[in-house]
Amino acid sequence: MPHLGGDAVAAVERLGRHDPREIARRIGQRTAAAGGRVITGLDVEYPYALRTIDPRPPTLYVAGDGEALEARAVAIVGTRRASGYGLATATEIADELARAGMVVVSGLALGIDGAAHRAAVAAGARTIAVLPSPLDRIYPPRHRSLARDIVRLGGALVSEVAIGASVGRPDFARRNRIIAGLSEAVVVVEAPDRSGALLTAAAAAAIGRETYAVPGPIDAMASRGCNRLIADHQAEVVTSSASLLRQIGVARREPPPVASALSEVEGQLLRHLLERSGSVEELIDRTGQPAASVASGLSLLEARGLVNPFGGATFHPTLAAKRLAQVV
Amino acid sequence: MLANALSASVVGVDGIPVRVEVDVSFGLPGLTIVGLPGSAVLEARERVRSALRNSGFEVPARRITVNLAPADLPKEGTGHDLAMAAAILVASNQLETEELGRTALIGELALDGSLRRVPGAMALVSAATAAGMREVIVPAENGPEGAAVRGAIVRPATSFGEVVRHLAGRERLAVLAPRDHPTGAANCDDAPDLASVIGQRAARRALEIAVAGRHNIAFSGPPGVGKTLLARAAATLLPALDEAEAAEVSRIHSVAGLAEGPIGWRRPFRAPHHTISTQALVGGGPHVRPGEASLAHHGALFLDETLQFRADALDALRGPIDSGTVHIARVDRVVALPASFMLLLAYNPCPCGWWAVDGRECSCEDGARRRYQARLSGPMRDRLDLIVHLEPVTMSVAAEAESTAVVAARIERAWGRQVERQGLPNAGLPVAQLDARHGFAVATDGVLETRGRQMGLTLRRVHRAARVARTIADLEGSEMVEAHHLDEALLHRPKALAA
Numbered sequence: 001m002p003h004l005g006g007d008a009v010a011a012v013e014r015l016g017r018h019d020p021r022e023i024a025r026r027i028g029q030r031t032a033a034a035g036g037r038v039i040t041g042l043d044v045e046y047p048y049a050l051r052t053i054d055p056r057p058p059t060l061y062v063a064g065d066g067e068a069l070e071a072r073a074v075a076i077v078g079t080r081r082a083s084g085y086g087l088a089t090a091t092e093i094a095d096e097l098a099r100a101g102m103v104v105v106s107g108l109a110l111g112i113d114g115a116a117h118r119a120a121v122a123a124g125a126r127t128i129a130v131l132p133s134p135l136d137r138i139y140p141p142r143h144r145s146l147a148r149d150i151v152r153l154g155g156a157l158v159s160e161v162a163i164g165a166s167v168g169r170p171d172f173a174r175r176n177r178i179i180a181g182l183s184e185a186v187v188v189v190e191a192p193d194r195s196g197a198l199l200t201a202a203a204a205a206a207i208g209r210e211t212y213a214v215p216g217p218i219d220a221m222a223s224r225g226c227n228r229l230i231a232d233h234q235a236e237v238v239t240s241s242a243s244l245l246r247q248i249g250v251a252r253r254e255p256p257p258v259a260s261a262l263s264e265v266e267g268q269l270l271r272h273l274l275e276r277s278g279s280v281e282e283l284i285d286r287t288g289q290p291a292a293s294v295a296s297g298l299s300l301l302e303a304r305g306l307v308n309p310f311g312g313a314t315f316h317p318t319l320a321a322k323r324l325a326q327v328v
Numbered sequence: 329m330l331a332n333a334l335s336a337s338v339v340g341v342d343g344i345p346v347r348v349e350v351d352v353s354f355g356l357p358g359l360t361i362v363g364l365p366g367s368a369v370l371e372a373r374e375r376v377r378s379a380l381r382n383s384g385f386e387v388p389a390r391r392i393t394v395n396l397a398p399a400d401l402p403k404e405g406t407g408h409d410l411a412m413a414a415a416i417l418v419a420s421n422q423l424e425t426e427e428l429g430r431t432a433l434i435g436e437l438a439l440d441g442s443l444r445r446v447p448g449a450m451a452l453v454s455a456a457t458a459a460g461m462r463e464v465i466v467p468a469e470n471g472p473e474g475a476a477v478r479g480a481i482v483r484p485a486t487s488f489g490e491v492v493r494h495l496a497g498r499e500r501l502a503v504l505a506p507r508d509h510p511t512g513a514a515n516c517d518d519a520p521d522l523a524s525v526i527g528q529r530a531a532r533r534a535l536e537i538a539v540a541g542r543h544n545i546a547f548s549g550p551p552g553v554g555k556t557l558l559a560r561a562a563a564t565l566l567p568a569l570d571e572a573e574a575a576e577v578s579r580i581h582s583v584a585g586l587a588e589g590p591i592g593w594r595r596p597f598r599a600p601h602h603t604i605s606t607q608a609l610v611g612g613g614p615h616v617r618p619g620e621a622s623l624a625h626h627g628a629l630f631l632d633e634t635l636q637f638r639a640d641a642l643d644a645l646r647g648p649i650d651s652g653t654v655h656i657a658r659v660d661r662v663v664a665l666p667a668s669f670m671l672l673l674a675y676n677p678c679p680c681g682w683w684a685v686d687g688r689e690c691s692c693e694d695g696a697r698r699r700y701q702a703r704l705s706g707p708m709r710d711r712l713d714l715i716v717h718l719e720p721v722t723m724s725v726a727a728e729a730e731s732t733a734v735v736a737a738r739i740e741r742a743w744g745r746q747v748e749r750q751g752l753p754n755a756g757l758p759v760a761q762l763d764a765r766h767g768f769a770v771a772t773d774g775v776l777e778t779r780g781r782q783m784g785l786t787l788r789r790v791h792r793a794a795r796v797a798r799t800i801a802d803l804e805g806s807e808m809v810e811a812h813h814l815d816e817a818l819l820h821r822p823k824a825l826a827a
């Protein structure tokens with residue numbers, strides 16, 4: 001071996017850094033530091049459901065319980081720019097599925113994805129978030145605490161992007177096939193034209209997963225993609241969360257009893273809201289009650305989880321309210 | 329020979345008595361001012377010289393030294409001119425008088441010897457009175473402000489000549505009868521009547537609650553739904569100032585040069601434009617002037633298009649919202665400016681205005697929208713009591729809206745109950761006083777705790793809601809705070825932004 005100068009030693013060390021085994025070791029270390037582990041296509045833990053998709057992710061980075069990846073799962077996807085209607089529907093469907101024992105799969109994005117994960121977490125159920133980014137960079141940052149809750153409740157965070165890799169626009173589209181792959185059915189709750197959720201629906205159709213779409217008003221831009229999926233027979237229409245469960249083939253569990261009885265005004269408000277969502281302003285007109293009683297009544301209903309304004313002025317009845325109405 | 333007269337200087341919004349000492353001695357002719365004079369005070373040399381000559385007196389061709397005591401306090405403004413000129417006359421034996429021992433002199437001199445108004449006359453007159461002066465001579469234009477100070481005998485004058493004749497005992501200046509407090513620039517003459525607000529009953533109700541208890545309120549909604557109209561209507565809903573408050577407000581407005589005439593007992597309503605600088609909003613500058621936050625003391629501060637304000641300007645309001653005072657720290661001192669106000673905000677939820685409005689599309693990019701919404705920082709959001717989301721009103725809504733007079737009467741009654749019970753608005757109730765004596769029964773606390781848990785509220789939020797509930801009970805005339813009061817208070821609680 002010829003004599004090596006200082007520069008040559010450094011060069012060899014640099015070469016060592018490109019050694020695949022060394023790289024793999026480092027990635028494994030950094031993934032473990034982020035609370036995850038590496039699962040390759042050669043491992044037995046590699047989810048069975050993903051063996052059919054194409055291109056199959058060679059490596060998965062998983063935080064949380066890998067068991068969740070083998071359970072019966074349904075994906076709920078939709079636009080980040082969701083309306084109150086979309087958020088209410090996503091919450092309701094995710095809640096129903098979670099209570100029926102299904103794992104809810106989504107992409108942890110703002111809007112519909114977040115509402116679906118949150119509803120599953122609220123029901124204490126397992127849910128899987130497929131990230132477009134590495135495990136140590138939860139995107140969007142606003143959902144960091146939601147991601148922690150998902151792991152805490154036995155769910156999982158899944159990514160095919162190694163820690164340290166850069167994230168680009170294509171990564172967002174690529175993870176859609178994993179969402180579809182992990183699920184036996186995909187429900188598109190609300191999607192405008194050219195929404196990423198439509199790509200997930202297409203990916204689901206390509207690998208033979210059932211596709212469902214929630215219809216919206218024909219003048220709502222946010223629902224155009226969903227309505228088109230239905231019109232083109234690319235997705236089954238969802239007429240109610242109960243019918244969706246029947247179609248997927250899972251049994252509804254009995255709802256927990258609603259705590260205490262409602263006052264006359266609260267009952268009246270709830271009946272009006274079940275008929276059609278509305279703002280305080282509209283409810284004053286529709287019930288004929290003074291502003292003060294409408295306001296306190298709605299607030300109480302919100303505290304009891306029977307209505308939700310989703311950050312706007314319009315109040316939507318929740319699944320619990322619909323169940324209560326059937327009991328009453 | 330030596331002579332001295334008393335004048336006063338403004339520091340922050342308070343007056344400090346200043347003794348003007350004049351020594352006329354042999355030496356090179358000239359006029360020297362010492363005692364940390366600012367540039368306006370230094371220029372008094374030229375004004376005083378000309379005013380003396382043009383009033384028919386002589387400027388002694390001697391060495392004249394003027395000292396402004398306390399000598400270590402920086403002095404600003406032109407209010408010392410009159411005292412200097414009078415003391416020079418006494419020191420140069422052109423005027424013989426005993427009056428300077430019991431009469432303070434305040435005013436700026438014009439070159440022809442006439443007197444010009446100075447800012448902060450109320451603070452200056454109070455300081456002079458507190459320093460033991462029985463009488464104060466002020467420029468005629470400052471008369472009404474000066475006369476509003478309790479216990480002061482104020483004699484307005486129009487020229488230096490008049491003042492000299494008064495001091496010499498030849499022609500006495502008239503005493504101005506005590507006046508009501510002038511509060512300037514309430515700028516609520518153009519306040520809209522509530523009757524002109526169509527629909528929006530939920531928001532009207534929230535506004536009524538906010539004004540009645542002086543809670544901070546924000547209106548969020550798309551353009552054209554009446555946010556600004558509602559907020560401006562608050563100007564005439566605020567109940568009248570009481571005696572002590574009026575004195576304080578007038579003094580601040582007088583320092584800012586805003587007390588134009590006796591406007592009366594109205595609470596200030598300030599609506600600065602969103603391009604305002606941080607200093608102009610909370611006060612500051614080289615000579616520490618009160619900002620809009622102080623001008624809104626005991627009244628309301630309305631920030632229209634809140635999210636267009638500079639983020640640092642908005643965050644600078646956090647201190648005064650908590651403590652009711654702006655503290656401006658300088659190397660040598662800290663100036664405290666009173667700034668206890670009710671905050672009114674109105675803004676669009678996103679740049680296009682249609683975010684989270686049911687049945688409408690928001691056309692903003694996600695990033696742009698989030699950056700825009702982040703301008704109202706979490707801590708600021710947490711200091712609000714009510715956030716009302718407004719939606720467009722359908723034209724079919726019956727237009728029989730209550731007028732300002734009707735609502736103001738209810739607010740007046742609720743206000744009276746608060747003053748009677750605790751002597752301050754509900755918004756200022758300390759946590760320790762959210763107890764049985766203030767209408768919070770054990771059962772109410774239980775409800776509050778349950779709701780806090782159900783809705784995931786912080787303790788600060790729970791306390792803020794409790795204060796709002798107290799106001800709702802006061803509007804209803806109820807001694808006790810009931811569960812439904814709490815529920816209504818919680819409906820408009822600030823929440824995390826919609827995801």
